[in-house]
Amino acid sequence: MTTRRKFLTTGALAGAASLAAPAVVRAQAPIKWRMQTYAGAALGEHVIKPAIEAFNTIANGQMEIELYYADQLVPTAELFQAMQSGTIDCVQSDDDSMASPTDVTVFGGYFPLALRYSLDVPALFTKYGLKAIWEEEYAKVGVKHISAGSWDPCNFSTKKPINSLKDLEGLRIFTFPTAGRFLTQFGVVPVTLPWEDVEVALQTGELDGLAWSGITEVYTVGWANVTDYFLTNNISGAWIGHFFANMDRWNEVPPHLQKMLETCFEQSHYYRQHWYWAGEADLRINGGKLKLTTIPDAEWATVQDAAVKFWDEIAAESPVKAKVVEIIKKYNETMVQAGPPYRY
Known part of the structure; x- marks a missing residue:
């Protein structure tokens, strides 16, 4: 049987032990x-x-x-x-x-x-x-x-209208390295700038436009205020x-x-x-700031044909690149064969 004396003694010893060796809780730094x-x-x-x-x-x-x-x-x-x-x-x-x-x-x-x-x-x-x-x-x-x-897709937003491939010739365009490498064959002059400097460069004439994004980004970051035209043809859908x-x-x-x-x-x-x-x-x-232009499908097909040749050039550079290009080709062939809504 537990007597009152034993209970108090046990409790006192337990309390002393707790005081002698307190638990240390430390919050881990994030x-x-x-x-x-x-x-x-x-x-x-x-x-x-x-x-x-x-x-x-x-x-x-x-x-x-x-x-x-x-x-x-x-x-x-x-x-x-x-x-x-x-x-x-x-x-x-x-x-x-x-x-x-x-x-x-x-x-x-x-x-x-x-x-x-x-x-x-x-x-x-x-x-x-x-x-x-x-x-x-x-x-x-x-x-x-x-x-x-x-x-988003990659469209051109420019200060001059683009209605044909000839209109691309000589344009100084802010774009991505590989996209710029591809576009040079159509006379585009790729320009590399810090992202935050693009708007001023468009105002000063250092840039004629950009092929950096779709229209959502052009409006969101203010580029729609310093360009006038938006080309509906894109060089990539995403x-x-x-x-x-x-x-x-x-x-x-x-x-x-x-x-x-x-x-x-x-x-x-x-x-x-x-x-x-x-x-x-x-x-x-509903944007209200940019006028839309379009290069006719028959002429834009030249760009699409050039892209496939560009893929082959990239594939020849290494086995890994060849493997990725093969996958991209297989995927696109499947989409074309599947028809709408995958490809029209």
Whole structure:
């Protein structure tokens, strides 16, 4: 039987033990990442900021991402190098803009005429095997490829009207490296500038226009205020962009937070799909600032034929590039054979 004396003695000893060796509870410091996007602040409000705010909220103090916009920490062309070295932990960009030293770099951004619609991108990555290729190529250089997604098409927004291919000759155009390489055969002069300098360059005449985005972005970032015409023909139906991380930093993150990052980034891809898709149609009709022009289909077919030749040139550069081009060709052949609504 437990007597009152034994109870008090036991309780006193237990209390003394508790006082002698108190439990120490320490809150673990949150994991902190610095992330830079290729997008400027105005565009970033839509294409990345909501995803980062959502992640920081859901992470509930376990992890926090500090977001930086285009060129705030390093120039966009140095994003890959900064991420690889650990100066930046995470990046949102296409491969082309950040000068990625991989065999898949030319396919990021706008690979000419390879894509018709935004859904082509996730279909190619998840169903046709591009995801595995990207993961392998980036792992070779110490970078984690987290996910790929589609953005807007690539149209021309210019100060002069474009009604034929001849009108492209001599135009100084802000565009992506691979897109610029392709467009030179039509007389375009590709120009590279910091993203935030583009609007001023259009005002001063340093640029004649841009082939950087669809009409949604042109209005969102203010370029519709300094250009006059929008060409409805596009050199790609969707931009391929990605989320990347320094591999060592990625491996330091617990699995549940890795999954949370992947989920928030996938939600970000989804948001951009419907935001751009709706905006591209609405602003053509209701934008009010840009006049629409079109190169006739028969003449634009010249560009489409040139794109296929360009694919073959790229494929000849390496086995990895050849493999990606083969997948792109197979995918497009399937879409054409399937007919509307996949291809018209």
